[in-house]
Amino acid sequence: MAVIELSLIVVMGIVAGGFMALALVAPLRVQNLFGIGSLFGLVGGILAVLSGSVLYRLGYTSEAHWLFPTVLNNLFDLILAGFIGYAVTTFFVLAYQVQPDVEPPNVAQAQAAQAGPKRTAVLYFVPGEAAEYDVRVVARSFDTPEYPQAVPPTLLRPLYALDLKRKYAALGSSPYRSLHFKLAHKVQDRLGKRFKVSIAFYDDAPLLADAAAEALRDGTQRIIVLHARLTNPPPPVRPAAGLESLRLARYGVRLTETAPLWNSDLLPRLFVRRALAATAELDRAKVGLLLIGQGHPQPRRSPAGGAESGVFQRQNQELAFQKRVRQALIRAGFPDDHVVVGWLRWQHPTLEAAYAQLVTEGCSPIFWIGTGLVTDGLCTLYDIPHRLAAPVAAGGVPVTALGPWNDDDLVAEALAERVKAAAE
Numbered sequence: 104m105a106v107i108e109l110s111l112i113v114v115m116g117i118v119a120g121g122f123m124a125l126a127l128v129a130p131l132r133v134q135n136l137f138g139i140g141s142l143f144g145l146v147g148g149i150l151a152v153l154s155g156s157v158l159y160r161l162g163y164t165s166e167a168h169w170l171f172p173t174v175l176n177n178l179f180d181l182i183l184a185g186f187i188g189y190a191v192t193t194f195f196v197l198a199y200q201v202q203p204d205v206e207p208p209n210v211a212q213a214q215a216a217q218a219g220p221k222r223t224a225v226l227y228f229v230p231g232e233a234a235e236y237d238v239r240v241v242a243r244s245f246d247t248p249e250y251p252q253a254v255p256p257t258l259l260r261p262l263y264a265l266d267l268k269r270k271y272a273a274l275g276s277s278p279y280r281s282l283h284f285k286l287a288h289k290v291q292d293r294l295g296k297r298f299k300v301s302i303a304f305y306d307d308a309p310l311l312a313d314a315a316a317e318a319l320r321d322g323t324q325r326i327i328v329l330h331a332r333l334t335n336p337p338p339p340v341r342p343a344a345g346l347e348s349l350r351l352a353r354y355g356v357r358l359t360e361t362a363p364l365w366n367s368d369l370l371p372r373l374f375v376r377r378a379l380a381a382t383a384e385l386d387r388a389k390v391g392l393l394l395i396g397q398g399h400p401q402p403r404r405s406p407a408g409g410a411e412s413g414v415f416q417r418q419n420q421e422l423a424f425q426k427r428v429r430q431a432l433i434r435a436g437f438p439d440d441h442v443v444v445g446w447l448r449w450q451h452p453t454l455e456a457a458y459a460q461l462v463t464e465g466c467s468p469i470f471w472i473g474t475g476l477v478t479d480g481l482c483t484l485y486d487i488p489h490r491l492a493a494p495v496a497a498g499g500v501p502v503t504a505l506g507p508w509n510d511d512d513l514v515a516e517a518l519a520e521r522v523k524a525a526a527e
Contacts (some may be wrong), residue, residue, distance in 0.1 A: 108151065108177075111148075112177055114184075115144045115145070115148030115181070116181045116185040117144070117185070117187060118140065118141075118144030118148075119141050119144030119145040119148055120144075120186060121141075121188035121189065122137045122188075123137075123188075123189055124188075124261050125192060126138040127262065127265045128196055128197060128238050128264040130237075131271075131272060134268075145185075148181045148184075148185070151177075152174060193258060193260060193261055194257065196242065197238075197245065197257070197260040197261065198242075198245070198257045205316050207350070208319040208320045208354075210353055213319045214355065215322075216320065216322025217322040217354075218322070219322050221324055222296075222298070222324065223297060223299070223323065223325045223327060224299055224314075224315070224318035224323040224326045224327070225294065225327050226302075226314050226318070226327070227300055227329045228304075228305070228331070228336075228340070229302075229305070229477070230244075230247070230249075230305045230306065231304035231307025232279040232307070232480045232481065233307060234278075234279075234280050236267060236271040240307045241267060243305075244305075247306045248337065249337050250414070252400055252449075253448075267481070270485045271481070277480050277481055278484075279478050279481070282478040282479060282509055283478060286509075286514060286518070288300075289510060289512065289515035290329070290515050290522070292515075294519055294523075298327075298526075299318070300329075301314045301317065301318065302314070303315075310345075312345055315349055316349060319349070319356065324357075325356060325359065326357070327360070327361060327522055328359070329518060329521065329525075330360065330363050331364075331518055332364065332477060333364055333397070333424060334365055335363055335413065335416060335417050336363070342360060361521035361524070361525045362524070362525075364424075364518070365420035365423060365424040366423070366424070367520075369513045369516055370513065371431040373513040373514065374432065374474055374505075375435045376513075377506075378392060378472065379435060381470055381503070381505055385468070387437055389466060390441060390469075390470065391466025391468070391500075392432060392443070392471075393454070393457050393458060393472070394425055394432075394471075394474045395447065395454065395475060396422075396425050396444060397447055397475045397476065398447050399414055399449060400414055401449065402415045421475055428474050429444060440464050441461065441464055441466050443460050444457065445458070445471075447475075447482070455491070458502065461500075466500065468500065468501055469500050470503050471487065471491070471503075472507075473505075473506060473508070474507075477509075478507055478508065478510070483504070
C-alpha cells in the first residue's frame with residue numbers, strides 16, 4: 104500500500120510541475136489548458152498525501168504523533184516530484200535543442216545551375232523576433248545570445264518566456280520581422296539583378312543554413328553574409344560554423360561576410376535628419392536628445408585575446424559610433440550638454456540616469472533615438488517606454504520616441520555599400 108501511495112504522489116507531482124512549466128511557456132491560447140493540467144496534478148497530489156497519510160493511517164493506528172512526520176514526508180515527496188517534473192519539462196522544451204538537419208543540394212545539379220548568369224547570394228542575417236509569441240524562437244534564442252550573461256538560468260527560462268508573453272499581449276504583435284523584410288527588399292533594389300538578397304535569422308525560420316542551401320540550388324557562385332547590425336556578430340552565429348554541414352567548397356562557392364555598420368558615414372545623417380525634422384518648430388536650445396545604445400559587458404580582464412577581447416572590441420565599436428552620432432547632432436545645432444548617450448544594459452549611464460541628466464540640464468521636451476537599435480520590436484515598443492515611465496513621472500518632462508533605424512533608405516544604402524565592398 105505504501106508503494107502505491109508513494110507512486111501516486113510522485114506521478115501527481117510530476118504532472119503538476121510539468122504542466123506548470125508548459126503553462127508558463129505555451130502561447131496564450133493554450134496556456135489555460137496546461138494550467139488546468141497543473142492544477143489537476145496539484146490537487147491530486149494533495150489528496151494522495153491526505154488520504155495516504157491521514158485517512159489510511161488513522162484506520163490502522165491510534166497514535167496521532169505518527170501523522171505529522173508522515174504528512175511532512177509525503178509533502179516533501181510531492182514537492183520534489185513537482186520540481187523534477189518542472190525541471191525535466193523545462194529542459195526538453197527550452198534548453199534541449201536539436202538543430203534540424205539541412206538537406207544539402209545535389210552537387211551535380213547545383214554546379215549545373217551555376218552555368219547560368221553569374222549571381223551572388225546575399226544572406227541578410229539578423230537575430231529573430233517573431234511577429235507573435237513563438238516558443239520555438241524563444242528556445243533557439245538561448246543558443247544564439249549576444250552574450251551568455253543575458254541568458255537566464257535554465258530553470259528560470261519559463262519565467263522569461265512568461266514575461267515575453269506579457270509583452271506580446273500588451274503590444275498585440277511585433278513589427279520587427281516585417282521591418283527586416285522591408286529593409287532587405289530595399290537592399291535588393293539597390294544591388295540589382297547581379298545579387299539575390301534572401302533573409303536569414305539567427306533563431307527563426309529561415310535559418311542561415313536553409314537560406315544558403317536554397318541559394319546553392321539556384322546556382323549561386325558566391326555567398327555574402329550581410330550582417331545588418333552595428334557591431335561584430337556574437338560567436339554562436341558565425342557563418343562558417345553555421346554553414347559547416349553544407350561544405351561549400353565542394354560546390355565551388357566562396358563565403359564572404361560584410362563588416363558591421365559601426366563606422367558607416369551614412370547612419371549619423373539619418374539621426375541628424377530625424378532630430379531636425381522633429382524639432383523644426385521648437386527651440387533647439389532647450390531640446391534634449393537621449394541616444395540609446397545596446398551596451399556590452401565590461402571585460403573581466405584586460406583584453407589580450409579570446410572572447411573577452413571580442414567583448415571589448417564590440418563595446419568600443421558601439422561607443423565610437425555613439426560619439427560620432429553625438430558630434431553630428433551637436434554640429435547640427437543641439438547643445439553639447441543636451442545630447443546624452445544612455446545604455447540599455449551593462450554600461451553607464453543607464454537610460455534612467457541619462458534621462459535624469461537631461462532633466463537636470465533643463466531640457467524640455469526630450470526625444471529618444473535608438474541609435475544602437477536596428478528596428479522596432481519588443482525592446483523599443485515595450486521595454487524602453489516602460490523603463491522610462493517611472494523617471495518621466497518623477498521628472499515631469501515628457502519623452503517622445505524618434506525610433507531606431509527601421510527601414511530608412513539611408514540604412515538600406517549603408518547595407519548595400521557593405522555588400523558591394525565585400526563583393527570586390
